[in-house]
Amino acid sequence: MDSLYLLIPVALVFVALGIKLLLWAIDSGQYDDLDKEAWRILNDDEGQDSHAQNSSAQDSGDPKP
């Protein structure tokens, strides 16, 4: 159990690093526009043309005439 005396401080160092990293990310503006990023991570595929064909038939949910 003596290892706790070493492991807990080590864990705290990592926590401090994590916080530091998070604050850096916030300050560099990476969290400023959560709506866009939430959408982009699902949609920003460059190889769009490959599946453009098969998804065009039942696409986007726009009402059909």
Place this chain on the structure above:
Amino acid sequence: MADQLARAEPTPCYHCGEPVPDGVSLVVEIDGEPRPMCCPGCRAVAGLISGSGLDAFYRRRTAYSERPVEEDGDFAAHYRVYDDPEVAAGFSTTDDNGQVSARLLLGGITCAACTWLIEQSLSRVPGVLDASVHLQQSRLDVRLDPTVLPLSELFARVESLGYRPQPFRASTQREQSATEYRADLRRLGVAGFGMMQVGMFAVALHAGDLQGIEEQYRGLLRGFSLLVSSFVVYYAAGTFFRTAWRHLRQGALVMDLPVALAIGLAWLASAWATVSGTGQVYFDSVVMFTFFLLLGRFLEARVRQRYAVTWFDAEAALPDAVTVRRDGQWQTQPRRQLQPGDRILVKPGQTVPADARVLGGAGAVREDTFNGEHLPRHVRSGDAVYAGTVNVESALEAEVLVDFAHSRLAALQHSVEMGRSGKPRLARLADRIAAWFVAGVLLVTSATALAWLQIDPAQALWVSLSVLVISCPCALALATPAALTAAAGALRGSGVIVRGENALEALSRCTHLVFDKTGTLTAGQLSLDRVHPLADIAENELLAIAAALQQWSNHPISRAFAGVERTLDCDSVDQVVGAGLDGVRGGQHYRMGSAAFCRDLCPALPQPPDDALYWVALCSDERPLAWFGFGDHTRAEAPAVVAAAERAGIHTGLLSGDSSPRGPQLATELGMAVIGTGLQPREKLEKVREMQAGGAVVAMVGDGLNDAPVLGAADASFAVAGATDLARAQADFVLAADLGGVTRTWRKARACRRIILQNFAWALGYNLCAIPLAAAGLVPPWAAAIGMSLSSLLVVTNSLRLNRRETAH
């Protein structure tokens, strides 16, 4: 909703979703299929998007795009003023390498896919080094090489995609809200990390309480808990202490007071227990409190600020570049340099840039900015024209009378601000409950402390502390934001953007639903209703003749012919200002316009039919040909919206700037009261104030600049699709698709209020059970922690029920 679905829907435009007018057959091939378009503007934009291989935009978007404004084609000329370094300096910077970083405010961004479209499309333009769109602020940050791509070309490029660019001007308010957002996020992040760490130590400590733990390890774990939680309390919870203290000095009891007390006392007592090696520690509760409270506030602030676009001002409706006479010739100059006494030239289709007196030319201006009326007013030499109105017929030369600050448009903007500041503040449910709750908890805690001082002084601190801890402000603090977030999310999915601060709550109590007429209950555009032939000619031939004449006109009725197929052409057409069109085809003379104008050519023209339409005559030099009746169509979904509100006991009424008899007639058709017609923006505002003074909670639905003041003053307000930016900025809700959103929104607002009340009922009920137990000294810290978490979880889960959409569209 079944009645809505059963109704035959007109074909929606694939780009903007507005119904395709009868007779229009514009098509763009997207994803290999022909798609219907409602107007040449949409076709141009869709054609460009599809032509650049960005068809994916249409699959990815979650809302229809905005219908592009039809303007005279040459965008680049209009924007050339931004190439002037002095003007450009207002919104861009140039670095050492000559690269320009510019910020543009974009109108018409309806969903996240728009950001993708703009970024993708711009990144293919030579000269653009980097482009990124900020969705929440509708802001485009772009870095470009001005030698390859001048700024004016950038503006034109964005405009051709169907968005309305303008320079992004920094405001202190906007900077401040961005700074606050980051500060909130930092606090939340630190509290989150702290919670995980201290939580881990706490699990070990609680386990130790149950099965025994050596004193030295307990001291170690407590010591590190103290270290981490001290940092969290200092860094993340500091805001509670400051707010509580600020309000306490003014004698106000706010939710932050028991929060600050609970956090402060629990931390102090636990620190004392750690140092002295006695008693109990509440470090986990301290950091968990902090985290959940910050989370609740963060979510609430996000809902409130998400679309808080309050910085659109009336001035943005004016053109940045004007044609002005300097040194004996016409020059294009920035509008801000205009002086009273300058001579300006306003071409047809352009917005009048300043209040001015007409010097030369006769024409007509559309003043829907001020009165909502879509038929233009005729002006001739000596008449005044106002900034923000649109010149529709022929070029006008005018002398500037006053600068912007003294213009009629600035006065309108001023009354918008008046409307907003005079808005009655409905006290928020949460605030009212919080004050009582705070007083109650403080009272019970003091009573407990006093009682235990009599019974067992050594236990007094610990027991009163556990009362504070278990009273769980978490559930109370989460009750409102969780419900608001869920409701706003669901509404957004059904095409309603929630912007206003207390709008959902005000709307849930709304007693009167007031509509503007033009552009709100109606489509806001004249369309051809009836053709009344006077000669033995087929209807489509009459239409073809009319369309051939009308393509030379800028008058609003000419748009009604935009979709008619061109089978004929005139040899020459003259536009006679204030009267109509005069054309020659195959040696025959035609006239289309007012009765008097046509009788000049053909005295046999009879009176127009009696129907309340706007009648325009067509005749040749031989005989009268037809009367064309134009009307502004009622939106298809309007009757259902009015009926649903009346069924639910909400009074509906009409408040219109238009003075024509069509207003009262429409109100009777829809079964709503007439509150007033023919009113100026200020008079509308007074009407709503009167109703509010009589105890009514008023929700207003409007669209134009002239509605902006009254939208600002109403307790809750809606701007419909296609509303002007200023109206949007004042409205609490922006409807992206149809008027049906009004019904969905008030239903959701009522549901939201129900859920909030349930949440409060639960939080209070939980406290009623838990506090007596704690006061009796029967609750160990781990039970308090579990109770608190479960209570918060229940509140959040209950709120998520609001996330269900009412109807798919």
